[in-house]
Amino acid sequence: MTTASAASLTVHSLRTEYLTDPIGVGEARPRLSWKLAAVAEAARGLKQSAYQIVAASSQAALEKGAGDVWDSGKVASDQTVFVDYAGKPLKSGQRVYWNVRIWDQDGRQSTPSKTAFFEIGLLDRAEWKGKWVGSSITGGTHQEAPASMVRKAFSIAGGKTIASARLYATALGFYEFHLNGRRVGNDVFTPGWTDYRKRTQYQAYDVTTLLASGDNVAGAWIADGWYCGFTGNIDRRQFFGDQPSMLAQLVITFDDGSTQTLATDESWKTATGEIVSADLMMGQHVDARHAQVGWDKSGFDDSRWGAVTIFKDTGIEIVATPGPTVRETQTVKPILIKAQGKNWERHKYLVDFGQNLVGHVRLKIRGARAGNPIRFRHAEVLDKLNTGGLYTTNLRSARQTDVYTPRGDAEETFDPQFTFHGFRFLEIDGYPSAELSTEDIEAVVVHSNYESTGSFECSDETVNQLQENIRWGWRGNSVDVPTDCPQRNERLGWTGDAQVFVRTAAFNYDVSGFFAKWTQDLRDSQSPAGAFPSIVPDTSPVEQGSASSFSGDGGPAWADAGVICPWTMWLCYGDVRLVASHYDSMAKFVNHLYNTAKEFGGIRSHPDWKGWHGYGDWLSQDAGSQHVMGLTPKDLIGTAFIVYDAKLLAQIARALGKEKDAIHFEQIAADTKAVFQRRYVTPDGLVVGATQTSYVLALHFDLLPDEKSRKTALAWLVNDIEKRGTKLATGFVGSPYLAEVLSANGRLDVAYKLLMQKGWPSWLFAVTQGATTIWERWDGWTPEKGFQDAGMNSFNHYAYGAIGAWLYERVAGIDVDPSAPGYAKVCFTPNPLKDGPLTHAKASIDTHHGVVASAWRIEGSEITYELTVAPNTTATATLPTSDVAKVTESDKPVSGATGVKALPSKDGRAVFELQSGTYRFRAPIA
Ligand code: BGC
Numbered sequence: 001m002t003t004a005s006a007a008s009l010t011v012h013s014l015r016t017e018y019l020t021d022p023i024g025v026g027e028a029r030p031r032l033s034w035k036l037a038a039v040a041e042a043a044r045g046l047k048q049s050a051y052q053i054v055a056a057s058s059q060a061a062l063e064k065g066a067g068d069v070w071d072s073g074k075v076a077s078d079q080t081v082f083v084d085y086a087g088k089p090l091k092s093g094q095r096v097y098w099n100v101r102i103w104d105q106d107g108r109q110s111t112p113s114k115t116a117f118f119e120i121g122l123l124d125r126a127e128w129k130g131k132w133v134g135s136s137i138t139g140g141t142h143q144e145a146p147a148s149m150v151r152k153a154f155s156i157a158g159g160k161t162i163a164s165a166r167l168y169a170t171a172l173g174f175y176e177f178h179l180n181g182r183r184v185g186n187d188v189f190t191p192g193w194t195d196y197r198k199r200t201q202y203q204a205y206d207v208t209t210l211l212a213s214g215d216n217v218a219g220a221w222i223a224d225g226w227y228c229g230f231t232g233n234i235d236r237r238q239f240f241g242d243q244p245s246m247l248a249q250l251v252i253t254f255d256d257g258s259t260q261t262l263a264t265d266e267s268w269k270t271a272t273g274e275i276v277s278a279d280l281m282m283g284q285h286v287d288a289r290h291a292q293v294g295w296d297k298s299g300f301d302d303s304r305w306g307a308v309t310i311f312k313d314t315g316i317e318i319v320a321t322p323g324p325t326v327r328e329t330q331t332v333k334p335i336l337i338k339a340q341g342k343n344w345e346r347h348k349y350l351v352d353f354g355q356n357l358v359g360h361v362r363l364k365i366r367g368a369r370a371g372n373p374i375r376f377r378h379a380e381v382l383d384k385l386n387t388g389g390l391y392t393t394n395l396r397s398a399r400q401t402d403v404y405t406p407r408g409d410a411e412e413t414f415d416p417q418f419t420f421h422g423f424r425f426l427e428i429d430g431y432p433s434a435e436l437s438t439e440d441i442e443a444v445v446v447h448s449n450y451e452s453t454g455s456f457e458c459s460d461e462t463v464n465q466l467q468e469n470i471r472w473g474w475r476g477n478s479v480d481v482p483t484d485c486p487q488r489n490e491r492l493g494w495t496g497d498a499q500v501f502v503r504t505a506a507f508n509y510d511v512s513g514f515f516a517k518w519t520q521d522l523r524d525s526q527s528p529a530g531a532f533p534s535i536v537p538d539t540s541p542v543e544q545g546s547a548s549s550f551s552g553d554g555g556p557a558w559a560d561a562g563v564i565c566p567w568t569m570w571l572c573y574g575d576v577r578l579v580a581s582h583y584d585s586m587a588k589f590v591n592h593l594y595n596t597a598k599e600f601g602g603i604r605s606h607p608d609w610k611g612w613h614g615y616g617d618w619l620s621q622d623a624g625s626q627h628v629m630g631l632t633p634k635d636l637i638g639t640a641f642i643v644y645d646a647k648l649l650a651q652i653a654r655a656l657g658k659e660k661d662a663i664h665f666e667q668i669a670a671d672t673k674a675v676f677q678r679r680y681v682t683p684d685g686l687v688v689g690a691t692q693t694s695y696v697l698a699l700h701f702d703l704l705p706d707e708k709s710r711k712t713a714l715a716w717l718v719n720d721i722e723k724r725g726t727k728l729a730t731g732f733v734g735s736p737y738l739a740e741v742l743s744a745n746g747r748l749d750v751a752y753k754l755l756m757q758k759g760w761p762s763w764l765f766a767v768t769q770g771a772t773t774i775w776e777r778w779d780g781w782t783p784e785k786g787f788q789d790a791g792m793n794s795f796n797h798y799a800y801g802a803i804g805a806w807l808y809e810r811v812a813g814i815d816v817d818p819s820a821p822g823y824a825k826v827c828f829t830p831n832p833l834k835d836g837p838l839t840h841a842k843a844s845i846d847t848h849h850g851v852v853a854s855a856w857r858i859e860g861s862e863i864t865y866e867l868t869v870a871p872n873t874t875a876t877a878t879l880p881t882s883d884v885a886k887v888t889e890s891d892k893p894v895s896g897a898t899g900v901k902a903l904p905s906k907d908g909r910a911v912f913e914l915q916s917g918t919y920r921f922r923a924p925i926a
Contacts, residue, residue: 007110008046009036009871011100014116018323018513024121024168024204026320028090031082031577034100034113035850036871044899044917046871047105050076054112055087055098062097062115069096074103078872081574081822081848092127093166093251095119121204121320122168128318130263132172132311134222134245135270141236144224144282147275147418149295150246150308151219152268158213160254165211168251170202170318172311173244174225174278174418178296179210179218187325188417188446192480192517193226195524195537196240199317201517202247203325211252215298218262222246223278223418226537230281232490234541235397237279245311247318269305271295278418281398281489284360286414288407289370322520323513326480327449331442332357339434346372346430350390351441356380356424356773356796358476358486359446360402362415366440367432370408374430377401378423380487380795385781386770390427393790398489406432420446422476422487422796424772447475451846454508456807458841463755463807465767470801473774474505477798481518481537485776485794492535493521496558496615497799500736502565504804506572507845516578519566523585527552530592532562534615555614556605556638557733560645562589567648570655573848574822579652587661590649593642594668602675604638614638617693620731621761625779625788630731632693636680637733640697642672647701651818676703685712692720693734699745700737714745726753728761736802743810748833751810755803756837763803774801812843812854817876823847826875828914830856832863834925842866849873858925865921867914875914876903881923884910888922 013035016022032053038046055070056062070087080102090096096119099112122128139145156162167184169177170191177184184205191201222244223229224237231239249263273292276285294300335354342348361376368374378400379390392400400421404414423443428436456467477483482498482505483491498518505511518536525538531553533540540552553559566582569575579586593604600606605613614637616629623631646669653661680688681704687694695717697703704710721727730738742751758764761778769781776797777788787793809815813830816823823845832838842855850870857864869875881887887910889897899915908926 006039007102007104007108008039008043008106009048009102009104010039010110011035011102011113012037014098014100014113016116016118018516021117023119023166023206024202024320025118026121026123026322028120028123029085030118031084032098033081033083033848035848036080036102037850038871038916042918045105045915047916048078048080048102048872049105049107050074050103051080051100053083053098053100055085055096057096059097059115062099080872082577090120092120092123119204121202125318128247128249129261130247130249131265132245132247132313133264133268133270133308134243134311135272136309137272138243139224139237141238144229144237144277144279146272147221147223147278148270148272149219149221149292150264150268150270151217151295151302151305152262153215153217153298153302154262155215156211156213156252156260160213160256160258162208162211162213163253163255164206165208165250165252167205167207167248168202169220169246169248170200171222171225171244171246172196172200172241173227173246174223175246175248176221176417177205177218177248178220179207180216181294181297182210184210186327188328189225189326189480192321192325193537194521196227196316198524199319201321202318203321207250217296217298217300218250219296220246220248221275223275225418226280229279230489231539232281232492234539235489239539243309243311266307266310268308269302270308271302271305275418278416280419281400281491282419283376283399283402283421284416284419285403286416287405288412289405291407321517323517324449326446328359328444328446329449329475330445331362332445333438333442337436337438342434345369345432347432347434347436349428349431349436351426351428353424353426353443354772355472356422356771357443357445357472358422358479358796359420359444360416361426362413362442362444363428364440365404365406365412365414365432366410368406368408368412369432370406372430372432373403373405374414374428375401375403377427377429378421379425380422381781382425390425391787394488394787394793396488396791398487400487415444420479420486422485445475446479448478448480448514450514451510452508453510453846454808454843456804456812456841456843458811459839460756460837462758462764462767466763467804467807469767469771469773470504470798470804471508472772473796473798473801474501474508476773476796478505478514481521485797487796488794492539493518493537494535494558495532495554495561496534496618496732497797499557499561499564500732500802501798502568503572504802506568507805507808512569512573512575515565515569516575519569519578519582522562522565523582526562526585526589530588532559532589534558553612555612556634556641558614559589560641562586563645563648567652570652571816571818571821572823574824576655580656583652583656586649586652590642590645590665590668593645594672597639597642597672602639602672603635603679604642605635607635617691617731617733619777620691620693620734621729621778622691625777630691630693632689632691632733636689636694637697639672639676639679640701640703643669643676643703644701646672655821673703677705681705681709685709686716687713690716691734692717692728692730692738695720696730696734696737696741699741710745714747717741718747718750721750721754725759726750727757727759728754732799735800736805739803739806740810743806743831748831749836752833752836763800771795774798808843808845811838812841813856814843814845814852814854823849823852823870824873826852826869826873828854828867828875828877830854830865831880832856832858844868861925862922863925865923866918867921868918869914869916871916873916877912877914877921878906879910879912879921879923880908880926881910882908882926883924886924890920891922894921
């Protein structure tokens with residue numbers, strides 16, 4: 001008998017696909033991942049040399065080591081992320097318990113990890129046994145309808161023990177399921193937002209503990225949601241359909257293996273209750289006097305309820321939810337409550353939550369008189385930015401107003417579940433007391449429940465606030481789809497905004513599941529010709545495929561989200577299956593761009609082309625604030641993005657082993673680059689448009705012929721910045737790359753000056769004005785001009801937050817090495833600047849391989865760098881020092897340091913290859 005000596009690594013954080021212990025998995029061959037942690041913190045060079053996954057039908061079997069579902073055996077491999085399940089075929093509803101053990105670099109075996117599990121959902125559409133049920137009530141294209149309730153009393157025979165029970169539910173609209181008086185799960189806005197003409201997601205819940213033998217009641221609220229509520233930009237309701245409906249089934253398994261299934265059908269009953277109306281944009285109106293107390297419990301008299309309406313099954317796909325669902329993730333207490341007078345016993349208050357956030361308000365009300373409504377109006381800002389009354393003109397037609405009409409109980413709670421608002425300020429009108437205590441009120445923050453995995457911090461507090469604003473901006477604009485804004489009558493999945501921000505999102509949060517879902521939405525919205533639209537899910541008022549701004553083709557830098565977002569998921573998470581399933585769609589898109597451009601000499605969005613030319617460099621400043629599309633020619637942007645897309649796609653093709661395709665797309669990139677040079681680069685190195693963005697794109701996408709022209713372009717770019725008083729003039733398209741282009745081309749000094757600029761346009765201007773999220777416009781509000789055009793002026797728009805990627809990548813200096821996507825290999829390029837604005841900076845990312853971190857600090861004439869390389873990964877560290885010989889690691893000469901190999905210096909920087917572990921370098925300031 002051999003006893004394994006303890007390995008240097010332990011296994012933790014097991015995941016199936018994108019989630020921990022998911023139920024309702026939609027993959028018949030799910031991928032399994034785990035992370036490794038060093039047993040001894042100081043250890044270096046730790047690796048996994050082999051793994052063994054054991055999967056069993058029960059926890060007990062697994063504990064006995066019996067892999068009755070799968071035993072991978074010892075597999076010599078360093079793979080820890082997205083390992084394909086390769087056991088027995090899996091069936092719908094099957095639960096699998098699994099664990100992993102690994103062998104380290106010295107062949108020592110770890111103990112098995114803690115048990116994880118996954119459970120397969122309903123793999124086959126035919127397994128849905130129920131009918132789509134709802135109420136006959138309908139609103140109009142402008143008239144909201146009440147939410148309805150459905151219920152069914154049923155009994156579970158005694159004599160048998162319930163072993164397990166699962167609820168599978170979906171809707172066209174929103175559903176909130178109840179069993180025996182208890183709400184099922186913690187998700188909100190289920191089933192999420194997809195193009196309901198093509199698919200809807202379902203959720204699966206373990207409801208074993210909510211049932212008992214004897215009398216039971218199943219019930220649900222059904223509300224309009226995205227399906228038939230108001231939809232942004234078209235300003236009317238009922239885009240996808242005019243009545244919401246739900247499809248659900250409850251499967252109860254007894255200890256003898258027998259089952260009982262309850263599915264929605266004509267025997268369910270329906271009624272309305274206290275939710276008079278519920279709309280995402282307009283708000284929720286609750287009249288508690290109409291509450292049907294006990295409706296979701298047995299013993300309730302439903303004799304006055306009517307029969308449900310049965311809706312035709314439209315045959316759309318019903319798919320599992322791959323990513324995180326939307327949840328209430330935190331609560332925020334007011335920082336200020338100001339009484340604003342009263343009208344009889346109805347008091348008015350202005351509440352300041354101190355943070356522009358997305359969600360709703362939860363309020364306890366005591367001693368209210370029945371029938372006296374309380375009105376809640378939400379706003380992001382006040383009239384004079386942070387003083388005065390509510391500023392709501394920028395909401396356009398979104399009312400963002402909730403109403404609660406009390407029943408007159410001693411204590412009641414208002415907590416609306418089918419709406420959300422973007423707000424920092426709240427006006428309460430009609431509160432029944434002269435005293436509103438912070439105890440009784442809070443804001444509930446709602447967004448997709450992904451994990452926070454990144455952090456960035458530096459020596460400048462305004463930059464730290466910018467980072468906070470970036471994070472809040474993303475949280476508020478990722479409510480099942482990435483949206484432009486959360487407050488006005490828009491809230492749409494603008495593709496351009498998503499593409500601009502996706503990398504920053506992935507630095508701060510684990511958005512792998514979130515974007516796995518949205519890339520499917522992208523595919524659903526692709527036009528037959530291959531174009532991706534401006535907004536996804538596509539709620540264009542016009543036919544898909546027509547040449548309008550809102551449909552068919554989103555145009556340069558918007559449609560390109562169809563390549564950039566999936567590519568980013570591959571880069572940051574190594575998600576090969578995602579790009580494989582999206583591959584044909586991307587290839588079709590890039591070929592479509594190329595072929596269409598061919599008719600115009602290779603120019604995309606050529607002025608003579610009849611299609612939609614796009615949004616230009618949206619909201620740039622080079623043509624002045626009122627000219628929203630800026631001066632950079634749309635065809636230049638379009639043509640530049642063909643090169644970029646084609647290059648990204650060539651990388652993906654190669655990763656998928658499609659070498660011929662890779663060459664094809666590289667050829668497209670090369671051809672189009674030549675076109676770009678012919679058309680847009682003058683012999684003396686000017687780039688047409690001569691805007692900051694035209695130089696930024698030419699440099700960032702490597703579109704220039706040689707080093708000399710790169711230098712010229714850089715000089716022109718810097719010249720333009722300086723001419724403006726060291727200010728940017730870029731819009732959505734150029735801003736994300738501006739600082740990167742400067743720092744990558746030797747002008748880190750200018751990049752830092754732009755970062756630190758406090759006059760507008762700049763990233764910090766809004767921060768100096770007290771912003772707690774990213775503003776849509778550089779000049780959303782200025783002391784000189786006041787508010788920008790109320791027609792388009794959101795104070796929570798994440799796009800300009802795309803500078804966040806640069807903070808991680810270049811300031812703290814953590815980047816993924818594209819040769820080993822998913823942070824299997826990391827590039828550290830910390831960028832302290834002698835006499836620069838920052839004296840220290842640090843960032844960390846909990847990647848799918850574990851924590852990667854970089855921190856630097858200037859101390860006297862030296863800089864300290866603390867770098868952490870996750871177990872089983874490697875890194876290259878490029879440290880800005882001209883004197884390699886003076887570099888130390890853990891206070892000793894670097895030459896002898898364990899896990900460090902010096903590589904030839906590059907451009908005056910010391911380069912080291914690092915094995916896993918934590919390092920402390922010290923180097924003289926460059
Ligand atoms: C949205 C955007 C979007 C843009 C397209 C706006 O109304 O809010 O952020 O990308 O339209 O130009």
